[in-house]
Amino acid sequence: MGEKIVFKNYKEMPIRAMSVADMTWNLTGSWRNIRPYYDFKLSPCRVGCPAGEDIQKYIFLLIEDRAEEAWRTIIETNPMPAVTGRVCFHPCMEKCTRKDFDQSINIPGIERSIGDLGLENPGWMKKTKASKKEKVAVVGGGPAGLSCAFYLARRGYAVTLFEADKALGGVLRWGIPEYRLPNTLLDDVITQIVESGPITVKSGTALGKGVDLESLEKEFDALFLGLGLAESRALGIDGEETDGVEAGLEFLRRVNSGEKVDPGKRVAVIGGGNTAMDVARCALRSGSDVTVIYRRTRHEMPAISDEIEEAEHEGVNFRFLAAPKDIITKNGKLEKVVFQEMELGEPDESGRRRPVPVEGKTFELELDRMFTAIGETADLGPIEGRVGSEWNLIGADGESYQTSRKGIYAGGDVVTGAASVVEAVAAGRKAAEAIERSFTGAEDKAVEEPKVIGFEDINTAYFDHSNRSLLPRIDHKEAVNGFGEIHLGFSPEMLARETERCFSCGVCNFCDNCWVFCPDVAIIRKEDEYEVDYDFCKGCLVCVIECPRGCISTREEGK
Amino acid sequence: MRPAKIPTEELMTSGHLACQGCGATQAMRFALKALGPKTALVIPACCWSVIDGPFPHSSLKVPIFHTAFEAAASTASGLKAGLEMRGDTETVVMAWAGDGGTFDIGIQALSGAAERNEDMIYCCYDNEAYMNTGIQRSSATPAGAWTTTTPIKHYKKRPKKKIIDIMAAHSIPYIATASVAYPLDLIEKFKKAREIKGTRFIHVFAPCPTGWKLAPELSVSMARQAVTSKIFPLMEVTDNGRRWSVWKDFEPTPLQDYIKAQGRFRHLTDEEIEGIGRETERNWQELLMKERISLELPGLESE
Known part of the structure; x- marks a missing residue:
């Protein structure tokens, strides 16, 4: 800080009127009545993500060429970004602030790239060893179970993972066709998760199939049930057992296991959800003419809209506002x-x-095969009467994931009903945290919700309009010829272009604007942050407006 | 350290006496970042003769010669001649004057220096009135604006003087407009000017929250909107006043937004604002026409 020079008499004055000191003795901070301060906020994409992925952060890290840290950031909340980057219904994009400017960021495309990088770089996954005395059994090797096992293992708890099938994956393996999620990729993801820590896998084992609830309770300190929904819901009309009527899930299971299937030429799929879309598109790939028949209209279809569009483009026919009434057989077929x-x-x-129903209005279709895909349901037989359930779903607390029976936790579809992979992943992680709290007696940290950025907080003058980059893909005509993955990953150039589109809502990305525009040179530019120099900040708040992403808040002085 | 958007060397320090959100200080900071420490300033009466600080203090790390209101260009001419006599050809001399000291009081000296093609940069930081004496109109005050000498009942009717046309008519090697809202462009233009010999005139748009009755936080935003609403186009005139080039690569914003944000225009009716809009559009078209004509002139040096 410079010194103020005061002449006591004319003799002290220089011969020439020449300045000899600077002005930094003049602490203009005393002029200020409003104080700007750095106050990072939550980007809406993160709020939109059921797993709570810190999307802004990993995009920022990618831009900074820090891919490993980007991957580490995702892994904090989601152990399988390569999977969710492919199959998630991406509610984050609905919340993306850029949506109100031009088009939201292709977040799943970016997530997928990071996930794939994590598989290409096995060294990124740091292995953990069992360091705690408690042991946990996780029943069900689907997304919820894998996630729960992963986060428990990372915390040092030994986990035994029970899976009814030969291989882990649950719905990811038998429910999602290869053209959306290749089996080899799923194998890699699962291997990475299982090998990351003290996880012992017992496949071909399930409740009521090799083990029972009581023995597990005896052997383990806590149980997590991620049973999923593996049973098809029945239509409830006569003739469902007829040769030629098949549960959609059963068909998917056969297709995904690599079995050669021939559903015949004329195929109908009953239902409007994701399973219906998957069944229809698998049948199409097996050479059938497929019609999806849904009792409501396109608008009410619960399937991911991208999947519906893909099905349409590939040549699946749709018939809305109709439901099967009678199944007519000939020679038992x-x-x-x-x-x-x-x-x-x-x-x-x-x-x-x-x-x-519209009274008296019916039509007939001659069919070789009819698939039912009107919903899935759980098989709760092995826990019947011991763990509280309702509507054939396990009852579990929304916060603690605790069931009616102490020490038993549950999450995923078997609790929520048919939901999504990402929600199951989120439930698995949160249940793992709850299980740890039950061991340590720690309270659930009540964190204050930070403010979420809205479009009105963005200074759009700093952004040029640009369209979302789409993943490269094989075209629809070619896609229906086989089960190869339809969408390919971003090239490094495309990834760079797409990440650059991110507004980085509410979180500083070192754009320098506050420092550039401060009329009072009162922003200190440091290696990894900026700091307001309150000795000199006059409180003009230019920095607040010129921050493109709403990182600076204000408060009145003296309050 | 991450690479910075603009040079990190600070030749202007904190503690200066400018109002909150002052555009003139941003202009000075950016200009000096572009020109570097080997710069000598000549400042006539204007906000900056106050902002810099009281004797014997200065908030700039380069020498400043304070001079009389009308004398910026002639003093700078003399300073440059003196430096040359002492063998200093490295130091760039820059006259730094407000709009009053350029458009009105200093125009004779400026015209003389420009006609002689004195080797200096003349920068006019334009806040569109005599601000440090208490917001009196200048010939740079835009039509429609309130000042203390053009009160609401008799707000300014005459348009802003077209200083770039005047300077272009002097056939000097480099003329540019710049805005504090576009620091990269501003810095580039000052760097360019530093390398040219002869009189270089740069007109910098620098909002004055105090004189414009504007919330200080909006000062940069106003400077930006002045450009995007075409009321203050960013341009360069090179080849001795013949070659005009206008920056057009921006998303236009409504002039209404620019006018209505500022208290100095609050009295204007919608019809009057529309009138200003028509005038702005005509000036813009005229400017584009000049650019086209300048491109078609035979014998033009290529850039």
Whole structure:
């Protein structure tokens, strides 16, 4: 800080009127009535992600060429970014601030790139050893179980993972076709998770198949049930057992196991969810003409809209407002199905308009095969009467993941009903945290919710309009010829272009604007942060407005 | 350290006496970052003769010669001649004057120096009125604006003087406009000017929150909108006043937004604002026309 020079008499004055000192003795901070301060906020994509991935951070790290740290950031909340980058319904993109500017960021594309990098660089996964005395059994090797096992193992708890099938993966393996999620990739992801820590896998074992609840309770300190929904819901009409009527899930299981299938030429798929889309597109790839028949309209379909569009482009036919009424057989084989035409009535408890039959209006379709995909349900037989359930789903607390029975936790589809991979992953991680709290007696940290950035907080003057980069892909005509993965990953150039589009809402990415525009040179530029020099900041708040991403907040002085 | 957007050397220090959100200080900081420490300034009466600080202090790390209101260009001419006589050809001399000291009071000296093609940079930082004496109109005050000498009942009716046209008519090697909202462009233009011999005139748009009755935090935003609403185009005139080039690669914003944000225009009716809009558009078209004509002139030096 410079010194103020005061002349006591004329003799002290220099001969020439020449300045001899600077002005830094003049602490202009005393002029200030409002104080700017760095206050990073939450980007809405992160709020939109059920797993709570710190999307802004990993995109920033990628831009900085710090891919390993980017991967580490995702792994904090999601052990399988290569999977969710491919199959997630990406609610993050709905929340992306850039959506209101031009088009949201291709977050799944970026996530997938990072996930794939994590598989290409096995050294990134630091291995943990068992360091705690408690042992946990995880029943179910789907996304919820894998996630729960992974986060427990990372915390040093020995985990035994029970899987009914030969191989781990659950719905990822038998429910999602190879063109969306290749089996070899899934194998790599699972290997990485299992080998990351003290996880022992017992495949071909399930409750009621080799082990029972009581013995597990005796052997382990806690149990996590991630059983998923592995049973197809029945139509509830006569003739469902007929040769030619098949549960969609069963068909997917056969296709995904590599079995050669021939569903015949004329195929109908009943239902409007993701399973229906997967079944339809698998049947299409097996040479069938496929019609999806859904009792409501396209608008009410629960499937991911991208998947519906893909199915349409590939040549799946859709018939809306119809439901199977009678199955007509010939020589014990399916011959045709009578469909009841429907119309939309009043909204039901799900908010969607309820389909009601139109009196006297039916049509017939001659079919070689009819697949049912109207929903999945759990097989709770082995825990019946011991763990509380409702509507054939396990009842578990939304925060603690605790079931009615002490020491037993549950999460994923078997608790929520058919949801998504990312929600199951989130439940697995949160249950792992809850299980640890039950061991250590620690309280759930109540964190204060930071402010979420909105589009109005963004200074759009600093951004140029640009379209979202789409993943390269094989075209629809070629795609239906086989089960090869449709979407390919970003090239490094495409990835760089897409990450650069991120606004980095609410979190500083060192754009320098605050430092550049401060009229009072009162922003100190440091290696990894900026600091307001309150000795000199006059409180003009230019930095607040010129920050493109809303990182600076204000408060009145003296309050 | 991460690479910085603009040079990190600071030749202007904190503690200066400018108002909150002052555009003139940003202009000085950027200009000096571009020109470097081997710069000598000549400052006539203007905000900056106050901002710099009271004797014997200065908030700039380069020498400043304070001079009379009308004398910036002639003093700078003399300073440059004196430096040359002493064998210093490295130091760049820059006259740094406000709009009053350039458009009105200093224009005779400026015109003389430019006609002689004195080897100096003349920078006018334009805050569109005599601000440090209490917001009196200058010939740089835009039509429609309130000042203390053009009160609301008699707000300024005459348009802003076209100083770039005047300077272009002097056939000097380099003329540019710049804005504090576009620091990279501003710095580039000063760097370019430093390498040219002869009179270089740079007109920097520098908002004055105090005189414009504007919230200080909006000062950079206003400077940006002045450009994007075409009321203050960014341009360069090279080849001795013949070759015009105008920056057009921006997303236009409505002039209404620019006008309505500022208290000095608050009295204007929507019709009056529309009138200003028409005038702005005509000036813009005229400028583009000049650019086209300048491109078609035979015998033009290529850039």
